[in-house]
Amino acid sequence: MSDVTALLVHQERNPPPALLTALAREGVAVEVCTPDDALGSGGEEQPAPAAEVLLAPAVMPPRTVRAVSRRMSETGRTPIVVVYTERDFAAIDQHIKLGHDYLVPPFLPTLVRARLRSCYERAKLSRTMEEVEAQAELLSYERELRIGREIQEGFLPEGLPALDGWDLDVRFSPARNVAGDFYDVFEMVNRRRLALVVADVCDKGVGAALFMALIRSLLRHTAEYSGLQSLMTTHQPMPSADPGDGRPGGAHMIPVVGATPLMNAVVGTNGYLTRNHSGQGYFATMFFSVLDPATGNLVYINGGHNPPLLVPREGGEPHPLEPTGPAVGVIPDCAFSLGYARVRPGDTLFVYTDGVPEARNAQGEFFGDDRVLALLREPVSSGRALLARMEAALREHSGSAEQHDDITMLAVNRTVAPV
Structure with a gap:
């Protein structure tokens, strides 16, 4: 997965070492930042981070995760959201209900690769479906405009x-x-x-x-x-x-x-x-x-x-x-x-x-x-x-x-x- 980039959010900038190691072995380019940095509220004017995957701790409130995701979307693409935890497994539940995926120990490279690949393929399929729906909507709109033009010409x-x-x-x-x-x-x-x-x-x-x-x-x-x-x-x-x-x-x-x-x-x-x-x-x-x-x-x-x-x-x-x-x-x-x-x-x-x-x-x-x-x-x-x-x-x-x-x-x- 050497073509995948990820933004990994952690309050203290010290995420689980095993997770970082697994991501590095899979060739995932990782940028680590705090929630304030990700939201651009760290006190300096910062550009929106750009990455295909957003890795957020499960203890981060869903509202904050959505805010970071929206800000990352300003760069042109909505990221895949994956939450991670080492011990607070109950916090994962609220994210699963929102459709977020998750990573839990052991953070073995093969397991991380399989999970991210699954997330990536689902997101790719979802984007394809969205593009198909958008194209169908555009064609429908163009058809309505064509009909409107024909009706207007009749007047x-x-x-x-x-x-x-x-x-x-x-x-x-x-x-x-x-x-x-x-x-x-x-x-x-x-x-x-x-x-x-x-x-x-x-x-x-x-x-x-x-x-x-x-x-x-x-x-x-x-x-x-x-x-x-x-x-x-x-x-x-x-x-x-x-x-x-x-x-x-x-x-x-x-x-x-x-x-x-x-x-x-x-x-x-x-x-x-x-x-x-x-x-x-x-x-x-x-x-x-x-x-x-x-x-x-x-x-x-x-x-x-x-x-x-x-x-x-x-x-x-x-x-x-x-x-x-x-x-x-x-x-x-x-x-x-x-x-x-x-x-x-x-x-x-x-x-x-x-x-x-x-x-x-x-x-x-x-x-x-x-x-x-x-x-x-x-x-x-x-x-x-x-x-x-x-x-x-x-x-x-x-x-x-x-x-x-x-x-x-x-x-x-x-x-x-x-x-």
């Missing part, structure tokens, strides 16, 4: 609607197997309007993914149900200096179909989350808009989300669609306002989550809002082209660095009719 649209005069494209890249980001695009109000949703649930992983599924279901069900139940037209002031300009300016009254289901969906979801799930601490920033494909008019609620950017067809400075209320699921009975914009022929609406500006390179440098704006100032031919440009820039910036956050990008481009 995302299988494809984007094909609308005459519009080019829609999306990029969705989870940082882990499951994501807290989500997007949704669906028709509502008897297919007269198009709902566009991009949201980011706080945190990442399985918990955020569960809330993503809950929030997405609440939003879509309420919006679709409200749209079917009430096709009433609501009149709201639409900020616009010119009917063909989506920039803020003067106000005039225009009909806004879809504002009611939009408001119902966001307010209803916020109320449900704050009433039933405030204890979990999850919330979501979101941009939920309703588009009239015929006119390009857009009514939206921005609940604490990164302002989507309306990119002019001719290039230049994008126009942000600022928040109109807080994140959803934070404040009970809070007020959300409606925002308005217009997507002109050639314009592109770019909606994204904070994983875009917060993408990091190997040095920890963020991609940043300035890079996002710089990429959007250049004219683009389509939503697909815009996302390809953004995706390539993110890939070049991040390189081989690990992705820290989910990334979602949605581009809605109103195409220019050929002359």
Whole structure:
């Protein structure tokens, strides 16, 4: 057993000579120390002892033996515990009940070797079983994550609607197997309007993914149900200096179909989350808009989300669609306002989550809002082209660095009719 190391604990540093002789003959490397030294309480800062076998006197209380074993485990491996005694045989009983092995006189080399070999093989088998169980648990966990990913993918649209005069494209890249980001695009109000949703649930992983599924279901069900139940037209002031300009300016009254289901969906979801799930601490920033494909008019609620950017067809400075209320699921009975914009022929609406500006390179440098704006100032031919440009820039910036956050990008481009 020349490959075995042992820590032998004795109060006076004078363990049974016969035991030391037997261990030496078997080639066991032995370090002798006091209980205080083994526990690191001898008055000096001492590293945890490292050995495969812990030999402790039977008179040492089991609690102290466990403490020494735990400290030795800090080096990476839990030791085999064997207690020894020359005369106090009754003290062995309490250790046997805890699964510890024991050595008693005569400390003959052959007997010591047989006992230690038996302990070593049992411990090796136990570790093998623990490794098998850990591997099985890991495989089960990975299987559950895979199932969770498949279920989550079922909550995302299988494809984007094909609308005459519009080019829609999306990029969705989870940082882990499951994501807290989500997007949704669906028709509502008897297919007269198009709902566009991009949201980011706080945190990442399985918990955020569960809330993503809950929030997405609440939003879509309420919006679709409200749209079917009430096709009433609501009149709201639409900020616009010119009917063909989506920039803020003067106000005039225009009909806004879809504002009611939009408001119902966001307010209803916020109320449900704050009433039933405030204890979990999850919330979501979101941009939920309703588009009239015929006119390009857009009514939206921005609940604490990164302002989507309306990119002019001719290039230049994008126009942000600022928040109109807080994140959803934070404040009970809070007020959300409606925002308005217009997507002109050639314009592109770019909606994204904070994983875009917060993408990091190997040095920890963020991609940043300035890079996002710089990429959007250049004219683009389509939503697909815009996302390809953004995706390539993110890939070049991040390189081989690990992705820290989910990334979602949605581009809605109103195409220019050929002359």
